[in-house]
Amino acid sequence: MAILTDLFNGNFMPHGHCLLWRPDLLMLHVGGDALTFIAYMLIPAALVRLVRARDDLRFGSMFLMFAGFIFFCGATHLLGIINVWHGYYYIHGIVKSLTGVISIMTAIMLWRLLPEAISLPGKRQMQVTIAELVKAERKLAEANQHLEAEVRKRTAQLEQMATTDELTGLLSRREIMRILEVEIARVSRQSTPLSIMMLDLDHFKSINDNFGHQVGDTTLKTAADSFSIFLRKTDFIGRIGGEEFLIVLPDTKLNDAYELAERIRLVLEQHTVQAPSVPACTASIGIAQCQPADNLNSLIQRADEALYQAKSKGRNCVVGT
Numbered sequence: 001m002a003i004l005t006d007l008f009n010g011n012f013m014p015h016g017h018c019l020l021w022r023p024d025l026l027m028l029h030v031g032g033d034a035l036t037f038i039a040y041m042l043i044p045a046a047l048v049r050l051v052r053a054r055d056d057l058r059f060g061s062m063f064l065m066f067a068g069f070i071f072f073c074g075a076t077h078l079l080g081i082i083n084v085w086h087g088y089y090y091i092h093g094i095v096k097s098l099t100g101v102i103s104i105m106t107a108i109m110l111w112r113l114l115p116e117a118i119s120l121p122g123k124r125q126m127q128v129t130i131a132e133l134v135k136a137e138r139k140l141a142e143a144n145q146h147l148e149a150e151v152r153k154r155t156a157q158l159e160q161m162a163t164t165d166e167l168t169g170l171l172s173r174r175e176i177m178r179i180l181e182v183e184i185a186r187v188s189r190q191s192t193p194l195s196i197m198m199l200d201l202d203h204f205k206s207i208n209d210n211f212g213h214q215v216g217d218t219t220l221k222t223a224a225d226s227f228s229i230f231l232r233k234t235d236f237i238g239r240i241g242g243e244e245f246l247i248v249l250p251d252t253k254l255n256d257a258y259e260l261a262e263r264i265r266l267v268l269e270q271h272t273v274q275a276p277s278v279p280a281c282t283a284s285i286g287i288a289q290c291q292p293a294d295n296l297n298s299l300i301q302r303a304d305e306a307l308y309q310a311k312s313k314g315r316n317c318v319v320g321t
């Protein structure tokens, strides 16, 4: 209270040459310096916070120099207030000199950075660049989509090539064997019958030799078509060798497989005549029903043995085991 009274009655007069100061003049100077001091402490704090928060900030060291420079300016204003009542002119001088040094350094740094700062792209230029980037990105996404579609198409083609025999369109050897393995596993789980048919065209070599490879190819295709007519949707047929085919018949007992084989054999004779000069093609067929102890190899072997017997019996016949 005593200080406040002194302050306003004029007794608490400034130091030194300021003896003539009046209370209103004193308030004006002290108030102005105090506000400037507060602002000059808050600004560096904000700048330091900004630099610490944004590691991608350009000219971060310049911001820190500004922070230091403003801090020292604030310190001189603080000493300006203190020196009204005390005579710390020496300290004030040192702080002013430091402020001067850091101000000069900041100014030099600013001038050195100026060309780089001026050359930074402006807002409009940035907008143009962003628009170009967005356009390029869209084009890239389109190209990517196109590429993905192409890869999907090629993958489907490769899958098709791996599972299908190119000439006849039937399943490939690998695929029909894979299916047979699955069906054998199903037999042991569900105890349903499963039969297979091994079919080999007779004297096919002579067709090739007498009428050419192309006629041989056509015969193979026609034969494949004629087998397929008799098969159910649940049956599978594949080409497992040059003129050798394997038919997998789920849910089929040996007798039924035998009947089906006879029908296929008979129809083949009629279907494979391409021209009056080309003789009809016949087939020898070996069939086998899957037994509980069978695996892929043993089942195939039994059907193969039956086929061999059919060949030995004079061909164009069916043998079952």
Ligand SMILES: Nc1nc2c(ncn2[C@@H]2O[C@H](COP(=O)(O)OP(=O)(O)OP(=O)(O)O)[C@@H](O)[C@H]2O)c(=O)[nH]1
Binding pocket: 167, 200, 201, 202, 203, 204, 205, 206, 208, 212, 213, 214, 215, 216, 217, 220, 241, 242, 243, 311, 315
């Ligand atoms: N045109 C054609 N011929 C093929 C193809 N694959 C294999 N061959 C031919 O099929 C013939 C098979 O001959 P062989 O193994 O002696 O059998 P085969 O003449 O039918 O005699 P058997 O089976 O004992 O009745 C060979 O001449 C092969 O060149 C093919 O994709 N196209």
